[in-house]
Amino acid sequence: MNPELVRELVPAVIGVLVRRGADFAAAEDAVQEALVRALETWPDDPPREPKAWLIAAAWRKFLDATRSESARRSRELAADAEPPAAPAPAADDTLRLYFLCAHPTLSPAAAVALTLRAVGGLTTRQIAAAHMVPEATMAQRISRAKRRIEGLPLDAPGDLTTVLRVLYLVFNEGYGGDVDLAAEAIRLARQLAALSAEPEAAGLLALMLLHHARRASRTAPDGRLVPLAEQDRSSWDTRMIEQGVAILQAALARDRLGEYQAQAAIAALHADAPTAAETDWVQIVEWYDELLALTDSPVVRLNRAVAVGEADGPQARLAALADLDPALPRHAAATAYLLERAGDLPGAAARYAEAARVATSVPERDHLTREAARLRQLTRAQR
Incomplete structure (x- = not known):
């Protein structure tokens, strides 16, 4: 079974079951059982419509697990209205599932963890690494989140801020981790930006495109990490950069600045420089000032100190670093560079x-x- 196909289909199938009335935990369990059946049968008898097959199999598993005969009969009637062998609906339930996982009863941290696990396709270990917590702690967080929404009708989606954060984390894991989810995050971000008038949705999409355009240059053929200043800029995807800049400019024109737009503006300035020496560090510092006003994040302060050092010299940057917590991620690396x-x-x-x-x-x-x-x-x- 193709792992990439499974990763694409599973959240969509969960979304279909939830839309039909299954609660989230039951839907996920049913889909996992359907996948076990698929592993047994697909090698010898692959279906013509894998998504439709999984939907039908998962729905049957869900019905089998439903104890109430009246609820079972009503759901079976609903299932009969859509023949299992018919092609799956073209609508992408994955994006809807992102919103449903950001349920109002969940904390943002729990919503992010649950969505990364159920929709993003990341393992508990990968999610724990992204959040810098032990795997056991993350497993408990995900289990508590599933119990919290068990039996709830997921008809009150969470806020856009949480969904954007989830997409951002999925992209970052796909960009630098051992599961390539960057393209999936960009696909969903495109859909979200098309559906929403919120400039931050467009800002996040622009940020993803601008970073993804440099992906080929981030590592050498032997796997070594290549710093930005040493990257081969001729290998950057100029079409993707142009697209990201255009999306960013349209978002900024709405005059509702957010953190993703500010980050995208910084990425655009890096992408616009023909060489590392020609980077407009003064403008980058100004954008970091905007970002700091929006977030007041210690990590942003650290990155701003790096930019100050490039604009005003290493001593100025060392002075800026002196006010920051040495325990911050990459503080030691930034100090070493300076x-x-x-x-x-x-x-x-x-x-x-x-x-x-x-x-x-x-x-x-x-x-x-x-x-x-x-x-x-x-x-x-x-x-």
Whole structure:
């Protein structure tokens, strides 16, 4: 069975069952049982309409699990109105399911975790890594979320802010993790932007496109991480960049700035620079000021300090970093970069090694380790 096909179909099938009246937890269980049956039968007898097959099989599993005969009969009548062998509806229930998982009874953290698991196709381990919590903690959070909405009619969708956050996390996991969900996140973001007049929906789509356009240059053929300043800009997808910029400009014209639009504006300035040396760091600092006013996030403050260093020099950036919590992700790496720019090679090497020890991915860890080794070698050569 094609894993990519399954990842595409499962949330859509769950969405169909929920639309027919199943509660979320029961729908997910029924779909998982249908998948087990598919694993047994599809290799020898593949269906012409995989989605329709899964919908019919999952619906039967759901009906079998329903104890009330009156509820069972009413659901069976509803199922008879749509023959199991008919092609599945063209409407994409996946996007609707994103909204349903952002249920008002769930906290934003629980809604994000549940949606990533049930709709995004991520494993509990991957979600835990994205949130930097133990896997057992995340498993409990997801279980509690499923219990919280068990039996509830999911007819009061959550807010757009939570859905946007979910799409953002799915994209980031797909971009840098071991499950490629970036294209799926972009597909759903396109649908959301087309359905919503909210500028932030368009801003998120623009941000995804601008980052995705640089994807091919982010890693070397041997898997090494390539920093932005060293990337081959000729490999960037210029058509995707143009599309992202156009979407961003239309969103900004609505004059309701949000954090995704501000992040997209920063990404657009990076994409617009012919070379790293020609990056407009002054404008980037200004956009970080806007983003900081919107979020007051320590991570944004850290990224702004990096931009200040590029615009005003490493000493200015070190001063900006001094006010931030050293425990912030990538604080040590940012300090190492600045120390190197300021000429303190031994100090920079030590900070790169420190950053490598707390890196959240293997490519990032290896890159930081190489940087530390490079600076140690330069230090020895200067003695």
